[in-house]
Amino acid sequence: MCSSGNSWKLEDHPKLRKGKIIGLVVLDGWGEADPDKYNCIHVAETPTMDSLKKGAPDRWRLIRAHGTAVGLPTEDDMGNSEVGHNALGAGRIYAQGAKLVDLALASGKIYEGKGFRYIQQCFDKGTLHLIGLLSDGGVHSRLDQLQFLLKGASEHGAKRIRVHILTDGRDVLDGSSVGFVEKLESDLAKLREKGVDAQIASGGGRMYVTMDRYENDWGVVKRGWDAQVLGQAPHKFQNAVEAVKKLREDPNANDQYLPPFVIVDENGNAVGPIVDGDAVVTFNFRADRMVMLAKALENEDFDKFDRVRFPRIHYAGMLQYDGELKLPSHYLVSPPEIERTSGEYLVHNGVRTFACRLIHIFLCSETVKFGHVTFFWNGNRSGYFNSEMEEYVEIPSDVGITFNVQPKMKALEIAEKARDAILSENFHQVRINLPNGDMVGHTGDIEATIEACKAADQAVKIMIDAIEQVGGIYVITADHGNAEDMVKRDKKGQPLFDKNGNIQILTSHTLHPVPIAIGGPGLAEGVNSARICPMVV
Ligand SMILES: O=C(O)[C@@H](CO)OP(=O)(O)O
C-alpha cells in the first residue's frame, strides 16, 4: 500500500497486481521455535503450514512480533494481540500504550495532565481507587507502573488509596499471584508508614472477574462491580495475601479464574467500596479488557446489569480505550494515535472488505477474538468505517466450556465463512483471525494445544484452496507466538521444573518470530514473499 501526502488515493503497488482477491489469515499465537515436544505447532499435524514453510524463502519468511519491532518498550516484551493487530492493520509501528505510560511516568508529565488533575480533585475528601491487572506481564498492565503511580499519586495529594487487584496467570506463570500481592502489600505498608491510608480492597482472577472483552459476558464485569463498588463478594478476608493463598488451596485453583473476594475490617465491613466523591483509575493500558468496566463506571444509561448503586466519581482510564466512543472521557495518558489504517484506506479506494471474527459467548472463560481483526486492526476504533463497503461477521462459540475441552473452537466455521466470501467474489479483501493456537495455548494444556494447531492448519487450507479457485493472493501470518512453546525455560533454553519436579507450563505469549507466507495464483510472475516482505528475522 502506498499513498502520497494526505490523500487517500493509493498508488499502484510496484509488484502486486490490482484487482486480485486477497485472503488474509492471522493465526493467533503462532510463532516459530526450535522443534521439541513442547512446541505444539511442531508436534501437531500441520501439512498446510509445513508446505508453505518448505517453500521458503520464496513463500515463507519470519518477522518479529515482539519488543520494539511492534512498538513495545523493550526487547523483553512479548507480543500480544493488540500490538500485533495494530501493527498489521496500520502497516506502521506506533509507540504502544505500555511505552507511552512509561514515558509519562518517567517524565512526571502524567501528573500535569488533565486526567490526573481531574481525579486529583477528589483527593481531599475522597478515596483514590486503582483497578487493574496485577502482574509484570506487560500485556495489559505492569506492576512497576502501578508502583510508580501509587507513589506519585500519594506525593500529589492522595491520602486514602484502595487497590482492586485482578490476578493474572495468563501473561505470567500460574501461581505467581501470591508473589505479586506480597510485593504490592509491602509497597502499601511503606505508604502507610508515611501516613497514607493505603490498602488492597478487593480482588479476583482476571478471566472470572472484570476483564471480559467485546461484551461477551457481562457477568464477569458484574462480579467485579459487586466487589469493587458494592464491597460484596462470596469470599471475605482480612488481608489480600491470605486471600490469594487460601483461594489457591483449592486443587483446581488457577490465578486466571480466582473467585472474587473483598477485604474486610475486624467488624466484617468492606475496607474499600467505591462511593460518591471518590476517584477511580483503571490502570491497564490495554484497551480490550477494560472497555466494559469503563462503560459501567462512566455511562449514565447502562442496562447490562443492575449496578445497584452508580457512584458519582471522577473516573480516568490509564489511556482512552476506545477512540471512536471516546471512552473513557478522562484518561491519564493519551493513547497512540493510530490513524489512516489500511481498513480506512481500503474503503476510501472502493475496496470491499470482509472480516470474520469469533465471538465466544460462554460464562467465565476466555472471551473473544471478536475485535482483533476489526477493533484492533482499525487502530482501536469500534464500528465500521463504511458499512456499505465492509462486512464483519461474528461466529458465536460454544457455551460453558474452556478451550482445552474444544480445541477446534470455530476454526472451520470461520474458514468456511471466509471461503464463501472469497468464492462469492463480492469482496476484495477477506481477513480472518484463527484463535486456536492462542486461546488453547493460554490454558497450558499441551495435548489440547496440539489439536488446536491442527484445526487452525486445516482452516488455513480451506482459505488457500478458495484463493486458488478465484486466482487470488493469500497472506498467512500471525500476531505473536504462543503455541510454539509451552514450557518455561532457562537462559540456555532448557525446560524448567518446579520444586515438585513438574514441568513449569508456560501459558503466556512468547518472544518468538512469526511466519508470513504470501502466495497464490494472483501474484505476478517472479513476485514472492521474499520480494514483498523484505523484513526477515
Ligand atoms: O487474552 C488476552 O487478553 C491476551 C493475554 O493477556 O491475549 P491476546 O493478546 O492474544 O488477546
Ligand SMILES: [Mn+2]
Ligand atoms: Mn493474539
Ligand SMILES: [Mn+2]
Ligand atoms: Mn493471547
